[in-house]
Amino acid sequence: MIRVHHLNNSRSQRVLWLLEELGVPYEITRYQRNKATMLAPDEMKRVHPLGKSPVIEDEGRTFAETGLIVEYLVERYGPDLAPSSDSDLHWRYRYWLHYAEGSAMPPLLLKLIVDRLGMLAFPARKFVNSQVKLHLDYLEAELGGGPWFLGERLSAADIMLSFSLEAARVRGGLDRTRPNLFGFVERVHARPAYRRALEKGGPYRFAE
Secondary structure: OEEEEEEOOOOHHHHHHHHHHHOOOEEEEEEOOOOOOOOOOHHHHHOOOOOOOOEEEEOOEEEEOHHHHHHHHHHHHOHHHOOOOOOOOHHHHHHHHHHHHHHHHHHHHHHHHHHHHHHHHHHHHHHHHHHHHHHHHHHHHHHOOOOEOOEOOOOHHHHHHHHHHHHHHHHOOOOOOOHHHHHHHHHHHHOHHHHHHHHHHOOOHHHO
16 A cells, blocks of 8 residues: 655645545655754654655655656556646646646745745845746746646646645735636635545645
């Protein structure tokens, strides 16, 4: 059975959601962030040297990095959550799958750091905010009026993008002035599989 090493308030919530969408049985080992540093506990380093989440174990294999985990799970257990390789949507799917961590998250992480540093990081704040706005405007236009980034059907790319947009809603200024993205997050949170993942994963501030 798949084991998910799950850190609270982290990217691993996406993995739980994906597994619920796939209907694949799994077990969870929970870890709590250090309240002072907000980092993962040292126990996670026993699972992976970097001590980060998510990490999954499946049939003797250990996988880290959300993008790889999502690709592995979809290819092995749920190809319906990805367009076929001969589909016109295949490369758009692959693009969003990698864009989520490669392009969308860095400005949001920088914003978190800048906001915590306060006045010390004041010169950088304008640049970081402009980058967050640039990406949110881009995503708002790309999503358009459709429910999901590939159109009418949910894909694993939407699951990958969900954490970036949840984080943007909490700390990046995403609100109802961007109705397409705001609606996307609301649709994510309304899915029964997402709700089941929350029940199993425990408190998750980005769904509040």
